[in-house]
Amino acid sequence: MTSAASDRLPPLIELVDVCRVYGSGEAEVRALDHADLVIRRGEFVAIMGPSGSGKSTAMNTIGLLDRPTSGRYLFNGVEVQDLDRDQRALLRRHFLGFVFQGFNLLPRTSALENVELPLIYKGMARAERIERARAALAKVGLEGREDHDPSQLSGGQQQRVAIARALAGDPMVILADEPTGNLDSHRSHEIMKLLQQLNREDGITIVMVTHEDDIAAYARRLILFADGRIRSDAPVPERASA
Amino acid sequence: MIWETVRLALLALRRNKLRSALTMLGIVIGVAAVIAMVTVGQGSSRSVAASVESLGSNVLTVRPGGRSFGPPSVGGAQATRPFTLRDADALVGLSVLAQVSPTVSSMQTVVAGAANVSTSITGATSAYLDVNGWTVASGRGFDTSEDRASAAVCIIGETVRRTLFGMADPVGQQLRIGKVSCEVIGLLQAKGAGAFGQDQDDLVLMPIRTVQRRLLGSDSISSISVALTPGVSSQRGAREIEALLRDRRRIAEGAPNDFNVSDRAQIAEVLTGINSVLTGMLSSVAAVSLLVGGIGIMNIMLVSVTERTREIGIRLAIGAEGRQVLTQFLVEAVVLSLVGGIIGVIVGLGLAFGASLYMAIPFAPQTYVVLLAFAFSALIGVMFGFFPARKAARLDPIEALRHE
Ligand SMILES: Nc1ncnc2c1ncn2[C@@H]1O[C@H](COP(=O)(O)OP(=O)(O)O)[C@@H](O)[C@H]1O
Numbered sequence: 301m302t303s304a305a306s307d308r309l310p311p312l313i314e315l316v317d318v319c320r321v322y323g324s325g326e327a328e329v330r331a332l333d334h335a336d337l338v339i340r341r342g343e344f345v346a347i348m349g350p351s352g353s354g355k356s357t358a359m360n361t362i363g364l365l366d367r368p369t370s371g372r373y374l375f376n377g378v379e380v381q382d383l384d385r386d387q388r389a390l391l392r393r394h395f396l397g398f399v400f401q402g403f404n405l406l407p408r409t410s411a412l413e414n415v416e417l418p419l420i421y422k423g424m425a426r427a428e429r430i431e432r433a434r435a436a437l438a439k440v441g442l443e444g445r446e447d448h449d450p451s452q453l454s455g456g457q458q459q460r461v462a463i464a465r466a467l468a469g470d471p472m473v474i475l476a477d478e479p480t481g482n483l484d485s486h487r488s489h490e491i492m493k494l495l496q497q498l499n500r501e502d503g504i505t506i507v508m509v510t511h512e513d514d515i516a517a518y519a520r521r522l523i524l525f526a527d528g529r530i531r532s533d534a535p536v537p538e539r540a541s542a
Numbered sequence: 543m544i545w546e547t548v549r550l551a552l553l554a555l556r557r558n559k560l561r562s563a564l565t566m567l568g569i570v571i572g573v574a575a576v577i578a579m580v581t582v583g584q585g586s587s588r589s590v591a592a593s594v595e596s597l598g599s600n601v602l603t604v605r606p607g608g609r610s611f612g613p614p615s616v617g618g619a620q621a622t623r624p625f626t627l628r629d630a631d632a633l634v635g636l637s638v639l640a641q642v643s644p645t646v647s648s649m650q651t652v653v654a655g656a657a658n659v660s661t662s663i664t665g666a667t668s669a670y671l672d673v674n675g676w677t678v679a680s681g682r683g684f685d686t687s688e689d690r691a692s693a694a695v696c697i698i699g700e701t702v703r704r705t706l707f708g709m710a711d712p713v714g715q716q717l718r719i720g721k722v723s724c725e726v727i728g729l730l731q732a733k734g735a736g737a738f739g740q741d742q743d744d745l746v747l748m749p750i751r752t753v754q755r756r757l758l759g760s761d762s763i764s765s766i767s768v769a770l771t772p773g774v775s776s777q778r779g780a781r782e783i784e785a786l787l788r789d790r791r792r793i794a795e796g797a798p799n800d801f802n803v804s805d806r807a808q809i810a811e812v813l814t815g816i817n818s819v820l821t822g823m824l825s826s827v828a829a830v831s832l833l834v835g836g837i838g839i840m841n842i843m844l845v846s847v848t849e850r851t852r853e854i855g856i857r858l859a860i861g862a863e864g865r866q867v868l869t870q871f872l873v874e875a876v877v878l879s880l881v882g883g884i885i886g887v888i889v890g891l892g893l894a895f896g897a898s899l900y901m902a903i904p905f906a907p908q909t910y911v912v913l914l915a916f917a918f919s920a921l922i923g924v925m926f927g928f929f930p931a932r933k934a935a936r937l938d939p940i941e942a943l944r945h946e
């Protein structure tokens with residue numbers, strides 16, 4: 301909460317004293333240990349930290365894929381930590397987009413159909429769906445690749461399809477856990493430029509986990525995790541730009 | 543939304559053609575096997591029941607020769623002393639017998655105009671038709687005056703009629719059998735295939751004297767069939783026949799019979815026994831194929847859900863509710879089971895039809911078997927599609943996504 305610039309924007313994600321405990325007794329692991337975090341609308345946050353420090357757990361909690369063991373989670377000002385599976389699914393459907401390290405596209409399914417998928421669950425009519433999916437693919441630079449299936453695309457292109465899929469549903473937040481983890485440096489920078497553009501031009505809030513400083517440099521705010529807690533939280537000093 | 547789910551399911555089936563085809567194959571095999579086996583089993587039961595009926599009830603048959611199948615006794619040829627019409631006449635005197643029908647048979651070539659056929663000529667008396675359960679389709683049977691005279695008349699079976707006269711009425715036509723010319727006086731009502739698949743309608747009847755004197759030149763007869771007086775048991779009938787014939791043939795007390803009396807009820811029992819063994823065998827083969835088909839479906843469904851756990855994770859992560867994922871898998875399973883079931887019914891009935899033609903038995907499709915096999919396959923498909931899918935749909939999205 302040190303960035304003066306972002307203090308002006310309303311809080312979108314607010315974790316208050318959140319713990320996430322796996323196992324019990326001897327085998328107990330505190331993946332999140334009394335973590336507090338506020339992310340405001342329009343921010344571009346990079347999360348870094350050693351392996352096992354709770355970054356993915358934090359992302360899954362923010363992404364409503366997981367529930368905190370204790371503490372509160374306010375999304376857009378509303379408490380969501382006690383919602384059931386289906387209510388969380390609805391929130392994910394309407395407000396969140398995910399980009400995974402392993403792309404997670406449906407195999408043997410065209411790029412267009414992959415991007416359409418969240419729109420189907422949104423109940424959008426077919427014609428509108430196709431138009432939106434095409435627009436999303438165009439936005440990530442995959443015009444003309446609509447009919448390719450994942451096995452016919454490079455890693456970078458597959459990640460672009462995944463971003464288009466996250467984008468198509470018109471989310472408030474895109475959560476990306478090591479989105480460039482499986483890509484070479486050149487493609488990593490292309491993906492980062494794309495995310496930066498979505499943040500700047502479309503005002504989409506982006507939370508991203510990465511291990512690399514030059515990738516984190518695309519964000520505006522850097523959070524360091526250690527042992528399930530936030531060790532430091534500061535604006536990114538040297539901003540890489542598109 | 544339900545239509546979108548159906549569409550998702552169809553897309554998923556199309557995307558995984560091999561898996562879909564294999565699952566369906568399991569269902570097709572199970573359903574087709576059961577339907578084919580049970581239909582054929584039913585057909586053969588019916589055919590046996592029909593031939594048992596055509597055997598006629600409470601009829602005994604007396605033949606020369608011992609009952610034993612061992613080597614002939616030292617007497618050699620003497621062991622099978624034939625019967626003559628005098629033996630048959632003596633049997634008529636027994637009050638336990640209602641009718642006595644002596645026969646003699648011989649293979650002969652029968653000629654009518656340009657057509658000819660080689661068939662079995664049976665020398666018979668007026669009692670023959672009743673005792674053997676024949677009715678006349680056209681013309682008449684022998685009258686008693688023809689029993690003792692060697693009249694040049696004959697009665698023909700349906701198969702012989704078709705070969706020699708086509709569909710024309712043969713009554714009044716002339717035939718030549720060996721050296722004898724004779725007039726067709728009757729056509730027998732067709733009986734169809736017998737218990738062992740033989741053609742029962744391939745025969746010509748002539749008065750027994752005519753066959754003995756003019757075709758064979760011998761006064762022996764091959765067998766005597768007798769109908770028991772109503773109320774007389776076949777054991778008692780056989781006992782009295784044996785006593786009379788042993789006396790006539792002067793068989794010493796304690797020596798074995800040189801003839802045998804067989805009961806058609808025994809033949810019927812043997813046939814029914816063979817058939818129930820056959821039906822049992824078919825049923826167990828069918829049950830095994832259904833089981834194999836079921837295991838196949840189960841296996842593929844389980845593998846497919848395991849394989850698709852990641853897919854389920856992706857769908858859940860991007861906002862599908864568990865219910866929607868489950869519905870999709872259920873629709874997939876239902877579509878596979880329905881399509882597989884329908885193909886299975888068609889293949890099964892087709893196989894059964896082919897087998898019935900080949901085995902010359904009635905084609906006896908059973909609605910209940912079709913429904914049962916169909917329902918069973920659908921149940922297996924839906925059950926094994928549903929439960930693993932439900933398990934997967936209840937997974938945490940993160941767990942499912944982590945699945946390799
Ligand atoms: N499903 C789980 N069951 C048990 N322990 C878990 C599970 N997920 C994560 N953990 C543990 O929680 C801690 C934090 O994990 P994670 O958030 O994945 O770390 P990071 O993403 O920073 O590498 C680690 O010690 C990890 O072993």
Ligand SMILES: [Mg+2]
Pocket residue numbers: 355356357
């Ligand atoms: Mg991680």
